[in-house]
Amino acid sequence: MADLRRLGKRGSYRLGRLGAPSAAPVAPSAPHYPVWVDRHRGPAVLWLLAWLVTVAVLAAGALAGWWFLPFVAGLAAGVAAHYGRWRLRVTLPATVLGAAAGWGAALWWLVRRGLPEGPVAREIAALAGLPAQALAAIAVTLLVAVIQALAGLWLGRALTPGRGSR
């Protein structure tokens, strides 16, 4: 009823102020820092090195015919995220990029060895019914690695005791 009584009165329609008493002054918020910065375990260089090693292992595994390694890496990342208290917004891109980089590095290695992977990529794309562009086959190949890694990551996180979503 009090609200109804204010209808048509001056100052009654200012947004955010409808009937609410003035809020007490609040202290300015603290500057925002990415959470991992103040919670990581060890120096960042070490983590970067670990990531690079994982990429190298994935590349070597692909060249050896171990096509399932991106899944294993994702699974490991999921489990490690639990014990290392890594946040999903960190592990997710790291896992996706790692899987793609691992298989990408394997392809790059083959090109470095002089193998004509560009025309082969076009052939794969054409045979798969995609546009006959090298990029299409490369994208699909990397996607296969990424999908595996994501499935592994999900499984790893799901199987470990939860602390809520981070």
Next chain:
Amino acid sequence: MTVGRGLNALAALCASAAVLALFAFGYGPVPALGRALDPGHGAWASAAGGQPAHSQTLALPGLAHPVQVVFTSHGVASIHAADDGDAFLALGYLHARFRLTEMDLERRLGEGRISQLAGSAALATDKFELRLGLLRTAQAEWAATPRTSPAGQVLIRYARGVNDYLAQARSTGDWPSIYALAGVYPTAWTPIDSLVMQGVLTQQLDYTTTPLDYALLEHTLGPAHTMAWFPVLAPAQSTPYDPPPYKHPGIAPIPPQALASAQALAPTTPPQAPATVAHASKGPVPAPATRAAEAILAQTDALPPGLIHEFPDSNAWAANGPVVAGAASMLAGDPHLPQTVPSIWYQAALSAPGLSVTGVTVPGLPGVLIGHNAHIAWSLTDTQNQATLFYTERTSKSRPGQYFWRGAWRRMRQVHYSIPVRGGSPVPLTVDLTVHGPVMTQAGQTTSVDWMGSIASPDIAVMIGVTHASDFAQFRAALANWRAPSQNFVYADDRGHIGAISAGYYPLVRHGDPWLPLPGTGADDVAGVIPYQAVPQVYDPPSHVVATANQRPVGPSYPYYIGTSADFFDPGYRASQIYASVRGQHGMGPAGFASVQLSVTDPLARQIVPRLLAALAAGRPSPQQKAAAGLLRGWNATMAPGSAAAALWWTFWGDYLNAVFQPWWKTANVPVHKDRKGLAISPQQFSLDEVLAAWTTGDPANPAFSPPGGPRRTAPAVMRAAFATAVAHLSALLHGAPSSWAWGRLHSRQFPSVTQAAGLGYGPRASGADSWTVNAADGGLVSHQGPSWRMIVAWTGHGTASGEGVYPGGQSENPASPWYTDQMADWWNGRYLAMPPASGDAAGPVRWSLRP
């Protein structure tokens, strides 16, 4: 753990299992993507096969002695071995190394196993092929081949070479991409596979459904119009390479292999009167027969392109005497086949003690099919004689699985197949066989087919004989047993002799019109074949020239039936152009022969365009039509890509055909949609081309020019109307002035990949030529058939040949290889490459040493 977390874990577990299972094993048509796209071992591994070849030593189990292989910069291989067996083993290895996908696809096609690789989409093709029976013929042929015979040994050693490569691929994982993507790999190669390949060639060159088209035409247009417009003998005879007089030494017996199946079918009951069931008879084609025809045509319509013979477009000619300069004789050959990447051909030279041959081979088959040895050269064109006969079997509902033949009910033989399908369950198929051949349909009427591909043909043995021949007598004797596919073998030797012989299977029926489906009760069966001494042939003709371009090889007085104008001889425009260019000439060299092979002069245009211009002069053309006619006035009938007159001519001719015949087709309701290739009005209907050309030049008041129920018309009036239509068509399509309507803007050539994958082929690319130019382009405005190999051999002395050749494509099927399309530019620009010598003394930058 909460219920939510449990469900999440379960979902993650299921998703992970599904992803891993899908990537490991695939599902349905989806391949095992994890394995297939693994950078190290999946489809990416095919890059290894695309690397430039380098000199190396390879171990090939099965070799008796070391073999040397030298590659030219274009990858043309010269094999030098200590014996024939090693040479063919090495050839098998090279074929598999550079053309495994192509040869595996071809054998799968012939054996009805494409679905195993391509999935259920290919089931219709597999069923058709298993019905048609290339596999049955190959199995019977191999069963009849003594293992110790030269042909048996060559097939065995060749298969060993292919399997050496398969073993190598299995150990390295370097398969062509298509296998890694499909997850289906080639099985071991057998001699039967090579014989199936031979059958596929026969099918591509000689299987025809023209009798079924005739049946539909007779049913709609009526017998009189059908035989007037699709006559047995065309009104204007082309130049036969074998002119009269002719012998008639009677009829030779049917080849023994063809009789075998008939003898195996014993009667089930004593002779008795047939039941009253649908059957073929003389007179109008009954409706059940048309239903059967439509059912079979629907089967062939579903086949991949190139499996059924469509266009008769090969050239081969030889000359001697004063016609040639600096040589005892010369031979030119350019077989026109579906143009694919890779090509049907793989170029090679083989030498061993007693063996020296160079030319082109077909991957999957041991031997050089076109080329030369130390003394003779040969090339092939398709003979085009009718060797596909359809029989309407007499059946009864009260006697399932039986048919009436020669006064008795017979039981059909049944063959059972199981077709493996990628991503699905195997599909069973039962094929019924009558004395005539496989039953192709039971829709409307039970119809079986008696065709050349059911006849065992010892082609490998024949080609061994040809390869070792040193004169025409040996050449001719070697070809006596050649049955399928019927081919015109053109010949030239180092002693200055030339000749040709049309070796093959020429069935002669006892009774009836073989261009229509025949009654299957026995009276119209094949009674025998044309004796070998009476098949078309010529040796050292007085004109010093022999030329075949798929024209009817004999004149009208030839005493045997060999086919109609629609089934399916070439009109002879190319043959007449070749004869006109070579006969009577003096001192032609290889360059002169090359200019004939590359000619894009259209003889039909040269014949018709003056009549068209005369007709236009009598009319009142619009300014645009006048401008267009002006282009034709000074035109030399050359179908050059930049020629606007060429575009005008081709468009006019199509519109002219339509203007004359479409009213008749429409009134008669010709079911064009049942078989566009066989029934639609187009320049590819050679019978219509021939009769219309003959009427235009000699019978301009023919009643056919007047549409049924319409006003009376003559050729000039129809030509004027058709020209106006053509100008309107081109104006709407190409815009601008008539002088800008270049032929190359309308017409192109395309070379699709054998895998049918878009993007792996070559073209389309603007091109000159048309169906009637010596340098032919067939298949419509985007041509996909033409010269698949151009070769010229000049015999410059005893045992001394100068050979040159080129084909569109390259030696390797791997798109990553520098030898994938490296010869395309030379072919396109009319250049030739020196053939490696038959002697085996080849030079090249890459050398392989093959060790036992």
